[in-house]
Amino acid sequence: MSNTSVINASYLNLSYHDESSEIIKDASFAINKGDFVFITGPSGSGKSTLLKALYGKLKPFSGELNVGGLDMNEISNKNLQKLRQNLGIIFQDYKLINEWSVEKNVALPLIIAGYSKDIQHTQAKRLLTHVKLLEHIYKTPLELSGGEQQRVGVARALSKNPFLILADEPTGNLDEYSSNVIWDLMENTCEQLNTTVVVVTHKIPNIFSIPYRHLIIENRGIYEIH
């Protein structure tokens, strides 16, 4: 593993059941600090499964997977919690807590890390300004449109300045305006904070202003397109 490697996979096999139903087979790749990576592939190819393995929801079936210096095969519950606290994760179905306010949803990673209420409030306000949702700070997610909810999800992912952002089809169901806000925000985060971003998507956006890498999942393998 190189010194700047944030993710390193070697002969990685992923399966929900057994060897015969492997979704990813013998995949080897490395993602370095500051990389912006798109992972594409047809539906059911294993894009979301790979993402689950990256945030520790799915244990590798065999092979090696290292995220943030931690071996995902041997990771303890405590270390897994620490790793997840330092990731920013964005889901296609937003995964917001509907009983909580927008502010509290954005501050969730800070709440978990034990930051003070003042810091939670300041950071939530700053990020909601960036995603152009400050006027909705005290609403609940169910009072927002799909695009607005996803922008809240993005703000939440960025609230604790994670070293790695994992996004699963972040603009899959969104209108053009919301999609552009989200891509701009992720580009800026990657460029200005040197954060690593891994985006699983069907389609790479037409206009993208920073350099990026493109990995494709095909026939259970992962390949880089240059």
Place this chain on the structure above:
Amino acid sequence: MKFIKNHITFILPLMAVLIGLEFYFVFERTTKNYEEGLKNNYSMLIVAHDKVDIEYLQSLNSHIATIEEVKKDSIVDEISKGLKDSSKASLSKILPHFYNTKLDTYLSMDDISTIKADLEKSNKIKSVETFDNSHNSTYKLFVFLKFIFKIFILFIGIVSFFLIFKQMEVWSLTHKDRMNIMEIFGAPLFLRSAVMYRIAVTDAFFSSIFISLVFVYLKYNWASSSGIEILMRNRELIFEFGDFFKMLGISLAIVITSVYLVVSNMKDER
């Protein structure tokens, strides 16, 4: 409204359990008190050839608590009216000794028959009168009431526990999404379940305080004017300060166990 609904659905079954529990405490105290009364009012009559003392009778059966010898003079006076003094003296000599005996606890007729048999084995004792008719009917009624009441409390308990299980299912559904999301972002188990513990512990305190207040009211306001003699006589037994802590302890144990079961069923499926 949602806040009230969240709490009330758990508070009601919890209060039902606590009412059953407090009734049980009250009934145990009342029955103990009643048994004490029955025990104190009950005595056996021992007729003995020779003088006996308490140690001797206790060596025959350990349930003997006290004995009191019935003075022969009054019996002789009663049956020897018109006789000479010398005849009275002879009569007094041939009369056996009579003892009123009390027991250490309230016993069933079977136990009393055993005591009678134990005592009558002795050569010094001529006979034992147990007055079993009145004792037996009181005792049977008492045991029957105790049984009915315990069945009633058990029934309340079972129904309440079913309601609590139902509420646990509701909790699972209500909190599952939130807990899963918090888990994805690395929240430890105590933080994920903190909301549920907070609700449950609040409900435990509220239920215990509410039921205690109801019984305090019954004790100080209602019992004395109820017209029910046994309640008026035993008002002090209706609620004791320690009951609050017993109810609080038991309700906390119930809620903590309930939340733990819900949370442990939601563990990471990694």
